[in-house]
Amino acid sequence: xxxxLTGISPQVIADLKLGRPRTIELQSAHNIITLSEVQPGDxxxxxxxAPEDLSPGDxxxxxxxxxxxxxxxxxxxxxxxxxxxxxxxxxxxxxLRYCGTSIVKEVGDLEYCKAARVDVVKCTCFHAx
Numbered sequence: 001x002x003x004x005l006t007g008i009s010p011q012v013i014a015d016l017k018l019g020r021p022r023t024i025e026l027q028s029a030h031n032i033i034t035l036s037e038v039q040p041g042d043x044x045x046x047x048x049x050a051p052e053d054l055s056p057g058d059x060x061x062x063x064x065x066x067x068x069x070x071x072x073x074x075x076x077x078x079x080x081x082x083x084x085x086x087x088x089x090x091x092x093x094x095x096l097r098y099c100g101t102s103i104v105k106e107v108g109d110l111e112y113c114k115a116a117r118v119d120v121v122k123c124t125c126f127h128a129x
Contacts, residue, residue: 001108001117002043002062003034006051013046013061016098021066023095034115035092038065044094045102045120051110054118058104062120066095 007028016022026032030051038044047060070092101123108117 001106001119002045003038004045004047004054004060004116004118005031005034006047006049006054006116007031008046008048010048013048016046016061016063016096017101019098021095021097023067023093025091025093027089027091029090030116032070032090032092033113035068035094036070037115038068038094040065040067043099044096045104045118046096047104051116054104054107054110054116056104056106059123060102060104060120062099062102062122063096064099066097067093068095069093 005026012024026035042065044063044065045060046063047054047058049058049060070090073089073091075087075089102120103123104118105121106119110116
């Protein structure tokens with residue numbers, strides 16, 4: 001099974017299909033958890049389908065991970081006369097290279113705080129439905 005990034009914009013997927021390596025930044029917790037378990041050289045599946053709707057037959061693309069970086073940014077906001085509010089935001093940047101189109105064969109257990117994993121089949125052609 002390969003790691004899966006879900007809920008990705010169709011425009012981002014179309015851009016990645018052009019074949020040039022692209023870096024995308026993700027802030028959704030479920031995708032950051034998935035990226036924390038991948039290394040450069042690993043295959044990864046991207047789809048526009050939301051994680052709770054992911055099922056066999058869903059289409060997406062397979063890519064090769066070129067680089068992964070997870071970082072936390074601290075923001076300090078000033079409110080009122082003597083009050084400071086500190087916030088933290090975690091984000092992940094991943095550089096990907098397109099390998100091919102694929103469909104989901106089987107979905108692994110989708111649990112909170114665990115990487116999404118799917119078994120995929122590489123498509124060589126599309127079938128009308």
